[in-house]
Amino acid sequence: MLRTNLTKTARWLLPLLGFSLAGCGVTQGITDGTKSAFNAVFYKKIKVLHLDFTAREALNTDSRESNSLSEPVVVRVYQLKDRKTFDKTVYQQLLQDGG
Secondary structure: OHHHHHHHHHHHHHHHHHHHHHHHHHHHHHHHHHHHHHHHHHOOOOOOOOOOOOOOOOOOEOOOOOOOOEOOOOOOOOOOOOHHHHHHOOHHHHHHHOO
16 A cells, blocks of 8 residues: 555656756756847947948939039947937037047
């Protein structure tokens, strides 16, 4: 009688223990994966940035002139620590001061 109760208990206890241990590993794997994905998205450090720009012939032309030559275009790339200052800056300040 004692032996049958023990085997019945072992039948559900061992799978429960196995699922519990597997669940701990899955939870740890998900937590590590989420943390590394979060860091990859929000804390990626770029040391070298290569940009290629291709302009159309009609880019920024002065229509008042008869030959409509393109005017110079300024492209600046900013790496921001905080977006608040950039959002407060007026376009003319960016052109004059460079931000």
